[in-house]
Amino acid sequence: xxxxxxxxxxxxxxxxxxxxxxxxxxxxxxxxxxxxxxxxxxxxxxxxxxxxxxxxxxxxxxxxxxxxxxxxxxxxxxxxxxxxxxxxxxxxxxxxxxxxxxxxxxxxxxxxxxxxxxxxxxxxxxxxxxxxxxxxxxxxxxxxxxxxx
Amino acid sequence: xxxxxxxxxxxxxxxxxxxxxxxxxxxxxxxxxxxxxxxxxxxxxxxxxxxxxxxxxxxxxxxxxxxxxxxxxxxxxxxxxxxxxxxxxxxxxxxxxxxxxxxxxxxxxxxxxxxxxxxxxxxxxxxxxxxxxxxxxxxxxxxxxxxxxxxxxxxxxxxxxxxxxxxxxxxxxxxxxxxxxxxxxxxxxxxxxxxxxxxxxxxxxxxxxxxxxxxxxxxxxxxxxxxxxxxxxxxxxxxxxxxxxxxxxxxxxxxxxxxxxxxxxxxxxxxxxxxxxxxxxxxxxxxxxxxxxxxxxxxxxxxxxxxxxxxxxxxxxxxxxxxxxxxxx
Numbered sequence: 363x364x365x366x367x368x369x370x371x372x373x374x375x376x377x378x379x380x381x382x383x384x385x386x387x388x389x390x391x392x393x394x395x396x397x398x399x400x401x402x403x404x405x406x407x408x409x410x411x412x413x414x415x416x417x418x419x420x421x422x423x424x425x426x427x428x429x430x431x432x433x434x435x436x437x438x439x440x441x442x443x444x445x446x447x448x449x450x451x452x453x454x455x456x457x458x459x460x461x462x463x464x465x466x467x468x469x470x471x472x473x474x475x476x477x478x479x480x481x482x483x484x485x486x487x488x489x490x491x492x493x494x495x496x497x498x499x500x501x502x503x504x505x506x507x508x509x510x511x
Numbered sequence: 512x513x514x515x516x517x518x519x520x521x522x523x524x525x526x527x528x529x530x531x532x533x534x535x536x537x538x539x540x541x542x543x544x545x546x547x548x549x550x551x552x553x554x555x556x557x558x559x560x561x562x563x564x565x566x567x568x569x570x571x572x573x574x575x576x577x578x579x580x581x582x583x584x585x586x587x588x589x590x591x592x593x594x595x596x597x598x599x600x601x602x603x604x605x606x607x608x609x610x611x612x613x614x615x616x617x618x619x620x621x622x623x624x625x626x627x628x629x630x631x632x633x634x635x636x637x638x639x640x641x642x643x644x645x646x647x648x649x650x651x652x653x654x655x656x657x658x659x660x661x662x663x664x665x666x667x668x669x670x671x672x673x674x675x676x677x678x679x680x681x682x683x684x685x686x687x688x689x690x691x692x693x694x695x696x697x698x699x700x701x702x703x704x705x706x707x708x709x710x711x712x713x714x715x716x717x718x719x720x721x722x723x724x725x726x727x728x729x730x731x732x733x734x735x736x737x738x739x740x741x742x743x744x745x746x747x748x749x750x751x752x753x754x755x756x757x758x759x760x761x762x763x764x765x766x767x768x769x770x771x772x773x774x775x776x777x778x779x780x781x782x783x784x785x786x787x788x789x790x791x792x793x794x795x796x797x798x799x800x801x802x803x804x805x806x807x808x809x810x811x812x813x814x815x816x817x818x819x820x821x822x823x824x825x826x827x828x829x830x831x832x833x834x835x836x837x838x839x840x
Contacts, residue, residue: 375644376572383646407530411537415544419561420569421651423697425554426544433541437534476549478697482717 363404366393366503367413375420384484387492389499390417391465394432395458396503398439399446410436423478431468435461451497459493559660562684569655569687573644580783634749635789638662640670642783643687652695652715654678656785659686664787667747671786675753675776676700676741680787688787692779693754694719702754703742707732710742713754713773719780722755724771729762733771749790 370389378386394413397405414429422428438461439446446457466489547553640656658664660683670677670690678692691698694715702713702724709731713722727733737757743750755773762769 371568372572375569402530407533407537411541414541416565419558419565421646424545425548425558425561426541429544430538430541433534433537437530440530472545476545482696 363397363401363409366397366506367409369393371413371416371420374417384487385491387488387495388462388465391432391435391462392458392492392496392499393503394436395439395461396500398436399443400504400507402440402443405436406440407433407436424472424476427469427472427476430472431465434468435465438464451500454500455493455496458496459489462489462492558682559684562659562682562687562689566684566687569644570657573655635791637671637786637788638664639784640664640688640787642785652692652698652717652719652779653681654690654692654782654785656680656688656690656787657686658787659684659688661685662787663789664688669748669752669788669790671752671788672777672782672784673786674778675755676748677777677779677782677785679747690785692719693775693777694722694779700748700754701742701744702739703750704733704757705738705740707737709733710744713739716772720774721758722773722775724757724773725768727769727771729767729769731769733757733760733769735760738776739773 367390370393373389374386390413394405394410397409398407410432411429414427414432415425417428417432418425446454449457463486466486470485544554548558638658640658643655643657645655646653654670654677656664656670664680664683666680666683668680668688670679676693678690678695678698680688681691682689692715693700693713694717696715696717698715699712701710703710709727711724711727711731713724716723722739724733724739735757739754739757741748741750741752741754753776755775757771757773759772760769761771
């Protein structure tokens with residue numbers, strides 16, 4: 363779990379050309395979501411919180427911003443994990459897209475309150491790409507988890 | 512992984528209470544963290560430590576491009592190297608010719624200003640920092656440099672390259688420093704149009720080759736090709752450093768303000784190395800009231816200069832925010 367989070371973190375901070383950067387899904391958020399849904403006891407809210415804190419250090423204007431957003435998203439995921447888990451991949455992707463939208467909205471709101479408003483619509487692009495990449499990403503994480511156990 | 516439980520909404524028997532309880536706990540923790548970081552700046556030390564912890568990862572992540580660059584450089588052809596050598600030679604000759612008169616001009620300038628001794632250059636010393644990672648998108652335009660507090664880098668320090676202003680440091684870790692570029696949408700730099708002396712503010716446009724000048728009235732004397740220099744107000748950048756060149760002036764009859772865009776002179780998108788500069792605070796061209804004008808965000812501006820003299824000008828009330836990262840109203 364920690365290994366996958368580290369890989370996701372590296373993918374998140376990896377420098378990319380700017381057009382790709384806009385499309386880049388929030389890998390760490392997806393990973394945290396995966397673990398929260400599939401293994402809510404080991405993953406879960408604490409994991410989300412600390413992953414968010416790490417994100418804050420790398421790219422947050424305020425410490426705690428991503429932590430709050432990820433804690434909220436993991437809370438939803440953990441609460442509904444059994445329902446989400448039983449859905450087919452397509453519906454899962456939709457739910458993940460909604461979760462990413464919630465996540466981005468929390469960031470957006472906090473950005474506004476703390477005086478770093480970023481109103482560009484481009485910040486919402488990763489919600490769509492994240493939802494699109496969810497099925498393969500989840501399959502990959504499941505494969506990794508299965509092999510390790 | 513199969514689901515064994517069947518009770519859909521039954522709270523999970525976690526280690527410490529239900530998810531709702533844990534979420535509340537962590538949400539409160541996050542909000543407190545944000546409050547402390549934003550309002551009180553209590554977490555500077557924590558951030559400093561975390562930045563140190565994050566640096567290895569950032570370094571590792573940036574190593575493949577760096578290795579590729581190194582590889583490319585070491586396999587460069589002889590002709591390419593010779594061409595570069597010749598180019599640098601001519602450039603150095605040009606610079607030498609240009610600086611030949613510099614001493615004399617500086618002395619003359621000092622005399623004209625009514626100062627007996629020739630003024631020393633405003634830049635005290637500088638340090639070359641390598642760009643470790645670049646974060647360039649329309650939301651954040653930041654660089655990470657491989658120099659930090661261990662090298663004496665402080666928060667709110669000016670960063671230049673050989674042709675113009677690049678930005679200023681925002682977060683300083685022990686071995687790394689984050690630089691907010693002048694093109695970041697949250698950054699604003701007080702500038703002066705060189706041709707007319709008109710003062711205004713250049714705000715980043717979220718694009719590596721654009722700044723916006725949103726506060727110029729429609730009848731302002733500005734045209735394409737005008738060079739913007741730092742005006743020295745705001746307490747971060749000293750006067751007279753080139754910032755950008757106006758590329759586009761758009762006047763609309765119904766708009767009270769002109770829409771002006773400028774391209775930064777620094778090679779922000781291609782720089783591999785930039786310069787962190789320490790300025791003499793008692794120099795006439797030094798940043799105006801560096802010690803007093805800073806707001807909370809840049810409140811602890813520390814110049815490494817032992818003979819730092821706080822300027823008597825109390826500008827703090829007038830422009831508490833100038834040149835700080837943060838948009839003007």
